[in-house]
Amino acid sequence: MIPQSLRTWQLRRCDFNHQWLKNQYLSALDCAANYLSGKLRGEGYLEDFFATDFRNWESKTGEGRRLIDDFEIDMSPRILFESKPLCDWDEAFFRAGSLAVHELWLSRNRVCSLTGHARDCFNAADDAYHKLSQVIKEEGASYSGQEVRHCFEIFRSSCRRLSKAVEMFPSRLLIV
Amino acid sequence: MNHLNQLTILVVCSGPRGEEIASSLIGCDVLLRSFCKPAKAWKLYRWNPDKKQLVESAESALFSEIDVLFFHKSDGDPNGIPNNIRFAREFVFSGAGVGHNENPTNRNAIPIQRHILKGSRLIKPRHIRELVDFVGGSRVAIPSFCRPEVTLSGLFAIAITCQAYSAAGVANGVIRPGNSLYDAMGWDKLSVAALERISSSFENMWPRMQEPQWWMNALGVSGSEDLVLQARFSFLVQLAKDLDLPSASESTSSPIKERIQQAESILAAHSENAELLASFLRFENPAQLAPEVFSSVSELLAQQ
Numbered sequence: 001m002i003p004q005s006l007r008t009w010q011l012r013r014c015d016f017n018h019q020w021l022k023n024q025y026l027s028a029l030d031c032a033a034n035y036l037s038g039k040l041r042g043e044g045y046l047e048d049f050f051a052t053d054f055r056n057w058e059s060k061t062g063e064g065r066r067l068i069d070d071f072e073i074d075m076s077p078r079i080l081f082e083s084k085p086l087c088d089w090d091e092a093f094f095r096a097g098s099l100a101v102h103e104l105w106l107s108r109n110r111v112c113s114l115t116g117h118a119r120d121c122f123n124a125a126d127d128a129y130h131k132l133s134q135v136i137k138e139e140g141a142s143y144s145g146q147e148v149r150h151c152f153e154i155f156r157s158s159c160r161r162l163s164k165a166v167e168m169f170p171s172r173l174l175i176v
Numbered sequence: 177m178n179h180l181n182q183l184t185i186l187v188v189c190s191g192p193r194g195e196e197i198a199s200s201l202i203g204c205d206v207l208l209r210s211f212c213k214p215a216k217a218w219k220l221y222r223w224n225p226d227k228k229q230l231v232e233s234a235e236s237a238l239f240s241e242i243d244v245l246f247f248h249k250s251d252g253d254p255n256g257i258p259n260n261i262r263f264a265r266e267f268v269f270s271g272a273g274v275g276h277n278e279n280p281t282n283r284n285a286i287p288i289q290r291h292i293l294k295g296s297r298l299i300k301p302r303h304i305r306e307l308v309d310f311v312g313g314s315r316v317a318i319p320s321f322c323r324p325e326v327t328l329s330g331l332f333a334i335a336i337t338c339q340a341y342s343a344a345g346v347a348n349g350v351i352r353p354g355n356s357l358y359d360a361m362g363w364d365k366l367s368v369a370a371l372e373r374i375s376s377s378f379e380n381m382w383p384r385m386q387e388p389q390w391w392m393n394a395l396g397v398s399g400s401e402d403l404v405l406q407a408r409f410s411f412l413v414q415l416a417k418d419l420d421l422p423s424a425s426e427s428t429s430s431p432i433k434e435r436i437q438q439a440e441s442i443l444a445a446h447s448e449n450a451e452l453l454a455s456f457l458r459f460e461n462p463a464q465l466a467p468e469v470f471s472s473v474s475e476l477l478a479q480q
Contacts, residue, residue, distance in 0.1 A: 080336055082320045083328040085396025091301055093340065093394070096377035100343030101336055103374055107365040175335050176474040 009067075009074035010171060016067050017166040020060060021159065028053045029156045036149050046143045050136055057129050061122075067166070068118045072111060077175040078102040101175070109174055118169070121162040128155035177243065178205045183308055184239060186263070188256045189248035193271065193292055195230060197246055198223045200299040207237060209256045218256045243311050247285070249274055254281045265311050269298065273324060289324040330415040331473050334453065337394045338470040341463065344385050346371070347378035356467040360474070391462035405432045411457055412439035419476065421446055449476050 032049045034040040073079075080086055081098040089097060106112060132151040139145050178184050183204040187194050190211040198208045198221075206223040208230055221230035222237060238258060245263040247253055249270040266285035268274050271294075274287035292298045299307075299321050309315035342361055345351030351358050358364070366374075384390050392398050397407040409432055413423050421442050444451040449472035456462060456469045 077332075077336065080328055080332055082323065083326040085333055085394065086328065086336060087325065088396060089394060093381065094302065096343070096374070096381065097336070097340035099377050100374045101339050103366060103370040104339060104343070104361060104363070107367070107370060108362040173332075175332060175339070176470075176477050 009070060012063075012067055012070075013166060013169065016060070016063055017163055021064075021163050021166075025053075025056060025060075026156070026159055026163065029152075029159060033152065033156060036143060036152055050143070057126075061126060064122055064162075064166075065119075068115055068122060071115055071169055072106070075170070075173065076102050077105050077173060080173075080175070105174065109170065114165075114169060118162070118165040121158065121165040125155065125158040125162045128158045131155075178239075183243045183311060185244045185246065186238070186242050186258075186261070187246045188253050189246070189269075190251060190253055190256070191248065193248065193269070193298075196292075196295075197269070197298060198230065199228065200297050201304065202301055203304060207233065207242075209258075211252065211256060244307065245285070249278065249280055254283075257281075257283075267322065286318055286322055288322045290321060291325065327414070329418045330411055330453075331418045331477055333395055334456075334469060335473045335477065337391065338466050338473070340394070341385050341466050342470070343374050344378040344382045347375040348382040350382065357470060360467070360470060386463045388459040388462055392459050395457075397457070397459070402432075405436065408457055409436050409439060412436065412443065412454060415450070415453060415457075416442050418480075419443075419446055419450060421450075447476075449473075 028049065031040075032046060032054070035042065035046050035049075078098045078101055081089075081094060081101075086094070086097070128151065132148070132155045135145075135147050135151045136143070139148055183201075185198075185201055185204050185206045187198050187201075187206065187208045188210075189197070189208070194208050194210055198206045201223070202225070208221045208223065209218055210221070211217075212219045220233045220235055220237060222233040223229075224231050238261060240260065241262045241264075243264050245257065245261075245266040247257055247266070247268055249268050266283055267288055268279050268281075268283075268285040269288040269292065270278075271292050273289045273291045275289065276287055279285055279287060288298070290298065303319055303321045306315060306319040306321075310317075310319050338357070339361060342351055342357040342363070345355075346358065346363050351363075353359070353364060363371075389398075392404070395411060397404055397411060399407065416423050416439060423439075423442075440454040443454040452465075452468060452472045453476075456465050462469075
């Protein structure tokens with residue numbers, strides 16, 4: 001059997017990355033991009049978008065950061081030591097064994113590099129979000145300026161990179 | 177925390193598990209409240225770690241705020257929880273484990289789902305740190321002793337045991353670059369700092385890991401001769417399940433040795449890798465077989 005935390009992390013990733021970021025948020029950004037570029041026209045669309053859907057980023061940042069932070073805890077084979085027969089090992093073997101298995105997993109799968117890259121992508125997207133918010137605030141509700149379109153594209157592409165970075169985390173327990 | 181910065185804990189239980197839990201909470205200030213049938217009254221005891229026994233104590237030893245309460249779910253034990261004390265965290269336990277909706281009181285207690293077998297320790301030394309962190313707020317997840325005990329896939333258990341064995345070999349300088357275990361497991365990818373951390377934790381363990389008994393204990397195949405046979409059979413059945421093979425008969429009517437042979441045959445018919453694992457589980461020469469066993473497990477896991 002597989003410990004619960006492995007399944008939970010994968011479900012959390014699916015909720016954040018697949019269900020929300022890709023299917024909802026990036027879709028909404030793609031649609032807004034069409035309005036910003038003038039391919040689509042609709043009165044009040046961008047005003048509504050920037051007042052509502054766009055702001056959802058803020059409510060999801062905690063979830064996204066926790067997901068990345070928890071990968072090393074929840075997906076490490078070290079958690080197998082909570083299950084029988086490994087949980088019954090003598091204290092010294094338990095400590096040494098779980099440490100070795102964790103260190104090996106970190107190194108073999110370049111976990112620090114994966115989580116570091118995902119954090120960088122997250123920070124870049126968050127910075128781009130705040131920059132865009134600032135520009136919108138300064139430019140008012142016309143959304144026609146070049147600066148808005150430029151910052152919007154940076155934010156949209158950084159969200160895409162974040163999604164790809166989260167996808168790169170392994171989807172199964174890697175122990176060999 | 178008390179003045180010695182120890183976690184203060186009250187255990188309310190009138191059966192033998194109360195003392196088992198109290199004695200396992202190493203480094204904590206532990207009180208036990210249990211119902212004394214002859215006196216028809218609740219009595220309070222403090223665990224004395226030096227004498228390793230409970231010593232009767234006055235009720236005034238109870239503080240108005242206590243860090244942790246452990247109470248037994250039934251036999252009237254919830255009635256022994258003092259009303260005038262505030263607990264930072266509460267846990268409810270029972271020998272059979274407590275389900276999520278089984279808390280008989282209105283208390284906001286975390287159910288300990290794990291079965292507590294007679295004579296077994298619910299709380300092991302490593303759990304104390306989890307408990308301290310949980311009460312202090314630096315740990316969000318409930319302590320792992322609350323979760324039901326899960327039995328791992330046999331393939332995972334063997335792979336992890338081989339990794340621990342090879343780690344000890346690397347730490348002792350016996351397993352080096354060029355050795356099949358060293359290369360297959362990727363020890364060359366570890367930083368010097370990581371290798372140093374591992375080396376210090378495995379000090380003096382390598383000789384014990386050469387003995388079949390270490391492997392048997394590591395894989396839960398230990399005890400009296402009968403128990404070993406039964407555990408070996410269970411492990412073989414688990415491996416067959418991991419590989420989606422038909423299980424050997426679990427009926428107790430045929431002798432255990434016959435059932436083991438049947439389970440070994442099922443694995444042997446699957447593949448050479450599975451056959452090797454069946455033979456490894458006879459524990460005749462486990463340490464020597466480790467490189468081949470790890471390679472077989474890796475291939476079997478990769479096929480899943």
